[in-house]
Amino acid sequence: MARIGLVAHDDKKDDLCRWAEVHRHKLGQHELWGTGTTGSRVMAATGLTVSLLKSGPLGGDQQLGAMICEGRLDVLIFFIDPLSAQPHDVDVKALTRLATLYDVPLANNKSTADAVLAAV
Numbered sequence: 001m002a003r004i005g006l007v008a009h010d011d012k013k014d015d016l017c018r019w020a021e022v023h024r025h026k027l028g029q030h031e032l033w034g035t036g037t038t039g040s041r042v043m044a045a046t047g048l049t050v051s052l053l054k055s056g057p058l059g060g061d062q063q064l065g066a067m068i069c070e071g072r073l074d075v076l077i078f079f080i081d082p083l084s085a086q087p088h089d090v091d092v093k094a095l096t097r098l099a100t101l102y103d104v105p106l107a108n109n110k111s112t113a114d115a116v117l118a119a120v
Ligand SMILES: O=C(CO)COP(=O)(O)O
Pocket: 007, 008, 009, 010, 034, 035, 036, 037, 038, 039, 054, 055, 056, 057, 060, 061, 092
């Protein structure tokens, strides 16, 4: 069982929910963590249980980063919106930096998330 983080920026939340619905069965075999709004949306869309952290802009991205550096997260699915500025861009960069640093598989879009989930 892998510990999987689920995060999406606002314009990508629908995409992540659709992706989670498609992969509902497989995701249900793992331990799911999510930033506040994303995790709530995924639970409502799929019926899966997602442990909720703070909302991203309120520290949820940093909580996921802490989980990564403490060895408590195995996979990060993070659907980033490349067309919108984020007020908490420093937190987004910190999270993706830690996933890179600690060699945690990081999927920023659906194709990569498909490949990563197939591998866990
Ligand atoms: O802002 C986010 C990622 O940077 C996601 O946070 P929410 O899921 O709370 O919207």
